[in-house]
Amino acid sequence: MAAPPSPTDEVSREDEITESTEQTPFIPQAPDARGPHANGLGARGKASPIAWLARVVPKAQKPGTIVFILCVVIFIGSASSGFQNMPMTRIFEDILCRQYYDRIHSHEGPIDEDMCKVDAIQSKLAYLFAITSSLNAGVSVLAALPWGIAADKIGRRPVFAMGLIGMSLSLLWIMIVGWFHQTLSPRLIWLSPIFYLLGGGNPVLAATITSMATDVVPESQRSVSFMRIHGASMVGNLISPALASILMASTGPWPPIFISFLLTVLPAFAIFLIPESLKHVPQDDDDDRPGSNKFKTSLMQSLGELKKSAGVFGSPSMILILLITMLQLSLVLSTYQFLSQFTSKRYHIPIAETGYIQSTYGIAFITVSFVIMPWVTSAILKPGTPAFLRFDDDKQRDxxxxRASYIASLTGTFILGLSGSLYGFLFGLVILAFGVSSEGFLKSIATLYVSPEQRSRLFTILGLSAIASDLWVSPALAALFSLGMKLGGTWIGLPYFGISGLCVLMFIMGLFIKLPSYARVDEESDSGERSDSE
Structure with a gap:
């Protein structure tokens, strides 16, 4: 009987592993010129106060504790957006209202909100935020690759902190423009995406959080960890709009937006509690080049990987999945900042009260995602289910x-556009909550076309394409909203009628998605199992 391997042999074997695995970063790792004992925040000999704190503050070591901290970070960050959207909408609505009535230099309090619901003001407000959202998406896409390289080169923690700093500065600039509205044009908020170049914005932050969890959590526990992280995000999005509504009703819009700024900055301090999860792989000596050359090499390798990854979309079904992913963003955007402005205009309610509407949708979404859909996905595979609803395998079920979720989205958004009452609008949001769950099923189908080593690349491209689609989705919603207000009557719901049209298109494309042959999938699975057993 062979003797068990020694720890030294294990380390030696781990160092020799160079092939791609599911944990291999999408962005190739660059060599660490500082050596294995260098600190990720600075050299030991010249430690800054931040680097000193990073060394002396006790770090979480257990994967469960690290995931818990990440959940807290996600919860705080999600709550920040809930405290931000409504106050920002009201602040800039009041600024545009002052300009419209030529009272921009008045030192009186906010203008009566009912006077600000005229079509001209609402149209300008919609375009103001739509262009800001599009610019945010454009800058985020451009910055994602360089900061992805940085995350795989200098570590997750510093990139995570830089991303939060960039987002904080972006929000701070918007607050400055809103505060000094007598001298600064509201269009200057279009400069706020520049700060996303520092850290890459939301896409890089989300990827960094995912990478941290993947680095420390065993593969068998990742699905549960990701579910907890997603749940923390949903809870933050659920409670913050209602809290913001309560606060705005008594204090006005500025205290909630200050809270949003603090909640954006606060998670940056999590770097002191979480150890660096990136493990540098030793490189050959001939790879030891100057820093600029290493970055250029990493960038060229990453572009090569991105080009190679596009190969996973060689089949018609994968192209359809990519197109549907790009269209699904319209469903998400219609339930955020735009929802507050739309419901306030159509149903003549203060913006401060629209947070309760968002929280109602949040409750419906969580109920569907964590209670109803898990039960449905399990029930339709059971033998006792009626034949016309029963499926023999999870692939056909997904x-x-x-496809059914696109019908639910079509129905929900059509009700949102048609409903003349707030209660009807809430009913439409509940129906829409059943449709938004389609993203998970679509990703599950997409994984059938790629090997485990390609899944990270697949999700990266799907994520970037969804973000890039915001370049046209937000302006399109603003344009339809402006046109609907001009047409009047039920046509004010034109933005949601437009999304219904996109849902029809998604459903038609979904009908043409074909599952890969089961023989090929099973063969790869059996091959993987045989490889593992050997």
């Missing part, structure tokens, strides 16, 4: 549920 494809059916994805």
């Amino acid at each position: 494809l059916f549920l994805a």
Whole structure:
């Protein structure tokens, strides 16, 4: 009987592993010129106060504790957006209202909100935020690759902190423009995305959080960890709009937006509690080049990987999945900042009260995602289910549920556009909550076309394409909203009628998605199992 391997042998074997695995970063790792004992925040000999704190503050070591901290970070960050959207909408609505009535230099309090619901003001407000959102998306896409390289080169923690700093500065600039509205044009908020160049914005932050969890959590526990992280995000998005509504009703819009700024900055301090999860792989000596050359090499390698990754979209079904992913963003955007402005205008309610509407949708979404859909996905595979609803395998089930979710989205958004009452609008949001769950089913189907080593690349491209689609989705919603107000009557719901049209298109494309042959999938699975057993 062979003797068990010694720890030294294990380390030696781990160092020799160079092939791609599911944990291999999408962005190739660059060599660490500082050596294995260098600190990720600075050299030991010249430690800054931040680097000193990073060394002396006790770090979480257990994967469960690290995931818990990440959940807290996600919860705080999600709550920040809930405290931000409504106050920002009201602040800039009042500024545009002052300009419209030629009272921009008045030192009186906010203008009566009912006077600000005229079509001209609402149209300008919609375009103001739509262009800001599009610029945010453009800058985020451009910055994602360089900061992805940085995350795989200098570590997750510093990139995570830089991303939060960039987002904080972006919000701070918007607050400055709103505060000094007598001298600064509200269009200057279009400069706020520049700060996303520092850290890459939301896409890089989300990828960094995912990478941290993947680095420390065993593969068998990742699905549960990701579910907890997603749940923390949903809870933050659920409670913050209602809290912001309560606060705005008594204090006005500025205290909630200050709270939003603090909640954006606060998670940056999590770097002192979480150890660096990136493990540098030793490189050959001939790879020891100057820093600029290493970055250029990493960038060229990453572009090469990105080009190679595009190969996973060689089949028609994968192209359809990519197109549907780009269209699904319209469903998400219609339930955020735009929802507050739309419901306030159409149903003549203060913006401060629209947070309760968002929280109602949040409750419906969580109920569907964590209670109803898990039960449905399990029930339709059971033998006792009626034949016309029963499926023999989870792949056919996911494809059916994805197509059904597009019908739910179509129905929900059509009700949102048609409803003349707030209660009807809330009913439409509940129906829409069933449709938004389609994203999970679509990703599950997409993984059938790629090997485990390609899944990270697949999700990266799907994520970037969804963000890039905001370049046209937000302006399109603003344009339809302006046109609907001009047409009057029920046509004010034109933005949601437009999304209904996109849902029809998604459903039609979903009908043409075909599952890969089961023989090929099973063969790869059996091959993987045999490889593992050997």
